[in-house]
Structure formats: C-alpha cells, structure tokens
Amino acid sequence: MDLLLKIWRQKNNAEKGAIQNYHIKNIEPDMSFLEMLDVLNQQLINGGDDPVAFDHDCREGICGACSLVINGAPHGPDKSTTTCQLHMRKFKSGDTIYIEPFRSSSFPVIKDLVVDRGAFDRIQQAGGYVSVNTSGNTVDANATPIPKPDADEAFQSAACIGCGACVAACKNSSAMLFVGAKVSQYANLPQGKVERKERVINMVEQMDKEGFGNCTNTGACEAHCPKDISLDNIMKLNQEYLKSKIL
Numbered sequence: 041m042d043l044l045l046k047i048w049r050q051k052n053n054a055e056k057g058a059i060q061n062y063h064i065k066n067i068e069p070d071m072s073f074l075e076m077l078d079v080l081n082q083q084l085i086n087g088g089d090d091p092v093a094f095d096h097d098c099r100e101g102i103c104g105a106c107s108l109v110i111n112g113a114p115h116g117p118d119k120s121t122t123t124c125q126l127h128m129r130k131f132k133s134g135d136t137i138y139i140e141p142f143r144s145s146s147f148p149v150i151k152d153l154v155v156d157r158g159a160f161d162r163i164q165q166a167g168g169y170v171s172v173n174t175s176g177n178t179v180d181a182n183a184t185p186i187p188k189p190d191a192d193e194a195f196q197s198a199a200c201i202g203c204g205a206c207v208a209a210c211k212n213s214s215a216m217l218f219v220g221a222k223v224s225q226y227a228n229l230p231q232g233k234v235e236r237k238e239r240v241i242n243m244v245e246q247m248d249k250e251g252f253g254n255c256t257n258t259g260a261c262e263a264h265c266p267k268d269i270s271l272d273n274i275m276k277l278n279q280e281y282l283k284s285k286i287l
C-alpha cells in the first residue's frame with residue numbers, strides 16, 4: 041500500500057503546530073497502524089529527520105496509552121478498537137490519512153501527537169481508589185459476597201482504560217464518561233461504598249478544576265470509546281453526585 045499521511049507536527053506546547061505531508065510506500069495490510077508509523081519514523085531517522093512523537097505502551101488494547109485522531113475519529117474508523125489494534129487493511133492504497141493528537145485544552149500537546157493526560161491521573165488521585173486497613177485486619181476479598189449483576193456492572197465500568205478518547209470526541213471536552221466509569225465501578229461494589237460520598241464529590245471537583253466541559257448528551261463519547269463504556273455511567277455519576285450532596 042502507498043499512502044499520503046497528513047500528520048500534525050508541533051515542537052512543543054509553546055509553539056504552533058501544522059499538518060505536514062509524508063508519502064509512505066510498501067505498507068503491508070496486516071501491519072498495525074502504529075507499526076506503519078514505526079516504518080515512517082525509521083525512514084525519517086534514516087534521512088536525518090525528527091521522528092514523529094506518538095504515545096504507545098502495551099500495543100494490545102489494554103493500557104490506554106495510545107491515542108491519535110485518525111481521519112477525524114479518536115482511535116480511527118473501527119468501532120470498539122484502540123489505535124494500537126487498528127490494522128492497515130482498514131485502508132486502501134492511494135488513501136490520504138489525517139493523523140492528529142487528541143484535542144482538548146485540558147490535554148496540552150507535549151510534542152507532535154503526544155498530549156499530557158495528567159488531568160486524568162489527578163482525577164483518579166482525588167477519589168478513584170478504595171482505602172484498606174492493612175494493619176492485620178484486612179478482610180479477604182472473596183469473603184464479601186457480591187451479587188452477580190452488581191459484579192457484572194462494576195466490571196463493565198472497570199473496562200475503561202482511561203485513554204481520553206471520550207474527551208477528544210466530545211464537542212465540550214467533557215470527561216464525564218471517564219469519571220462516570222470510575223465512580224460507577226466502585227459504587228456498585230460493597231468495598232467502594234465506605235468512601236462513596238467523598239469519592240464522587242472530590243472527583244467531580246477535580247474534573248471541574250482541570251477545565252473539562254459538561255455533558256450535553258450528544259453521545260459522541262460512547263460512540264468513540266474503544267471499550268464500549270456506556271452512557272449509563274454518566275447517569276450513575278449524576279445520581280451518585282446528587283445523592284452525596286443531599287443525603
């Protein structure tokens with residue numbers, strides 16, 4: 041496959057970026073999208089040019105490190121698929137592909153296609169955990185029976201990999217699908233109920249502090265989420281927040 045890549049290049053957050061064109065040849069359909077970018081970077085390095093910076097880690101759809109807006113869609117054209125699991129057979133020879141970073145003022149560009157998603161870490165640190173007493177009285181997790189429907193619902197929320205595609209897809213740069221998934225994951229489990237009130241209030245406060253917008257129910261986050269996190273998580277977030285404020 042021969043392709044024209046139109047890639048966002050930006051030295052750092054202080055300088056303006058721009059789209060640059062790259063022609064690339066002999067790409068195998070079975071390569072992953074990131075392997076295609078590896079081939080491009082090797083060519084750039086061989087020619088003495090600066091390789092394109094992009095985020096990645098596991099390359100198997102579980103860590104949430106990869107990002108990229110591909111032809112206008114966070115994680116590209118395949119539904120329920122991370123950028124690292126997208127394959128070049130989805131494109132055809134002669135295609136032009138636009139590759140840009142996840143865009144949100146709460147995710148400042150570090151370089152090229154790499155953005156700082158530290159805002160998500162700070163939201164997690166504000167309440168996305170369960171405190172445990174480790175002074176010798178810790179209850180074995182299996183000793184707490186959990187109804188199967190609750191466990192299943194918590195598991196579905198826990199599938200969120202925190203990649204930030206929901207923010208990149210939302211016209212309001214809302215992080216409510218991410219925060220909703222993290223809050224719901226614990227709200228459905230007995231272990232999470234102890235810190236239930238402080239958790240949701242602290243996480244929402246941090247979300248607002250980071251400058252994310254509000255949800256206006258367009259559903260773009262759900263449509264582009266590589267892990268199919270449902271909008272129900274936003275409903276649950278609103279319920280939890282309201283209950284914590286009034287009860």
Ligand code: FES
Pocket residue numbers: 095096097098099100101102103104105106122123124125
């Ligand atoms: S690199 Fe880990 S999910 Fe894509």
